[in-house]
Amino acid sequence: MSSSDAPEVFDFRKPQKDSPAPARLTQSVFFVGFMGAGKTSVTRKLARRVGVPSIDMDTFIERAASRKISQIFAEEGEAAFRAMETDVLRTLAAGEPQLVSCGGGIVLAAENREILKTSGFVVYLQVTAAEAASRISNLSSRPLFRDLENAERVIKEREPLYEEVADVSVDTSGRGSSALAEIVGEILKEKGILWQPK
Numbered sequence: 001m002s003s004s005d006a007p008e009v010f011d012f013r014k015p016q017k018d019s020p021a022p023a024r025l026t027q028s029v030f031f032v033g034f035m036g037a038g039k040t041s042v043t044r045k046l047a048r049r050v051g052v053p054s055i056d057m058d059t060f061i062e063r064a065a066s067r068k069i070s071q072i073f074a075e076e077g078e079a080a081f082r083a084m085e086t087d088v089l090r091t092l093a094a095g096e097p098q099l100v101s102c103g104g105g106i107v108l109a110a111e112n113r114e115i116l117k118t119s120g121f122v123v124y125l126q127v128t129a130a131e132a133a134s135r136i137s138n139l140s141s142r143p144l145f146r147d148l149e150n151a152e153r154v155i156k157e158r159e160p161l162y163e164e165v166a167d168v169s170v171d172t173s174g175r176g177s178s179a180l181a182e183i184v185g186e187i188l189k190e191k192g193i194l195w196q197p198k
């Protein structure tokens with residue numbers, strides 16, 4: 001086979017002419033909101049789309065503890081989980097800028113609210129209990145969801161806390177995670193938090 005017949009090998013190490021440089025974040029962006037608001041999928045989608053790092057707090061805690069959140073709740077109780085959550089938040093807030101998907105109860109502790117307000121930009125994804133229930137495929141993985149009535153009550157209780165930490169609130173009703181990633185991406189660009197090096 002002559003060298004001209006050889007298949008072209010794609011070299012991932014070479015910067016590709018037409019691929020834009022990955023975007024940069026000037027500060028971390030924390031996604032808050034009730035379970036089922038789409039924090040995890042919106043964070044992941046936006047991070048992939050623009051090429052910035054992201055992390056999901058619940059997944060991080062599950063890996064660190066080698067257990068599912070529901071197991072941590074059952075074996076050690078909610079207070080132990082909340083303490084882990086604050087530790088992780090403190091660590092992430094002090095680290096490199098990234099997109100952070102927070103657990104729905106992150107706003108319950110005053111200490112966490114203070115960290116969120118002083119360590120980055122906070123996006124509140126608003127959701128109704130009915131829409132949240134329709135989005136969560138496995139309700140048993142969320143020990144605090146229980147039923148619709150309870151979810152409605154908890155959302156009402158937490159609303160002022162989400163509002164307190166939010167730099168921007170986005171209504172998620174009727175919107176999928178791709179559309180929401182697009183909306184949030186535009187907001188972050190407009191604010192100069194997400195930018196594209198030339």
Ligand code: S3P
Pocket residue numbers: 033034035036039040058069102103104105106141142143144
């Ligand atoms: C919780 C929400 C969950 C998880 C835990 C407690 C809450 O995270 O942290 O089950 O108190 O609302 P998601 O909001 O990612 O489901």
